[in-house]
Amino acid sequence: MSGRERPGLGELLRYVGELVEQGAEEDYRSLHPAYRPRYTPVLRALAAGAETVTEITARTRVTQGAVSQTIGLMVTDGLVERHGLPDGRKSALRLTPAGQALLGQLTPLWQSTFAAIEALEQEIGHPLLRVLEDTAEALERQGFAARLQAVRGATA
Structure with a gap:
């Protein structure tokens, strides 16, 4: 490491x-x-x-x-x-x-x-602005907290 x-x-x-x-x-x-x-x-x-x-x-x-x-x-x-x-x-x-x-x-x-x-x-x-715009739109649709909960629920 x-x-x-x-x-x-x-x-x-x-x-x-x-x-x-x-x-x-x-x-x-x-x-x-x-x-x-x-x-x-x-x-x-x-x-x-x-x-x-x-x-x-x-x-x-x-x-x-x-x-x-x-x-x-x-x-x-x-x-x-x-x-x-x-x-x-x-x-x-x-x-x-x-x-x-x-x-x-x-x-x-x-x-x-x-x-x-x-x-x-x-x-x-990489199209940096496009990637950031797409990321912002995805997080507006589903927030990061909900994504974390979904991952935790999938692994529980």
């Missing part, structure tokens, strides 16, 4: 996520010192027309709680502002001029990010 245990799925997913976020954060910091990679899905959803936390959550694979926390940080950083909707029921969100300027800087960066992902997929010989 090598002394090193085989990592589990969660451990590998966290590690790969950390490696990707660290690399992206290095790139983002050159554009905006307060930028955090977690802003990306929210910015992309706002750029695509989302106006509320509910709409952002529907357009992303981020929980409503995480979206709300991220919005709070973005408001503090001066990238997003809240405003009332005409019906008065919800508050809406919009990019500030600083947020719009940052979006203009990030759009080409996101294009190169997807090109880097394609190059990574070529290197590893």
Whole structure:
């Protein structure tokens, strides 16, 4: 035995996520010192027309709680502002001029990010994004806890 245990799925997913976020954060910091990679899905959803936390959550694979926390940080950083909707029921969100300027800087960066992902997929010989999307959809259909219980029931 090598002394090193085989990592589990969660451990590998966290590690790969950390490696990707660290690399992206290095790139983002050159554009905006307060930028955090977690802003990306929210910015992309706002750029695509989302106006509320509910709409952002529907357009992303981020929980409503995480979206709300991220919005709070973005408001503090001066990238997003809240405003009332005409019906008065919800508050809406919009990019500030600083947020719009940052979006203009990030759009080409996101294009190169997807090109880097394609190059990574070529290197590893697997469609990584597709595999992760398929995995997320399978776990949405049947959660991991139910899968664990099914395996335990099959071996009991």
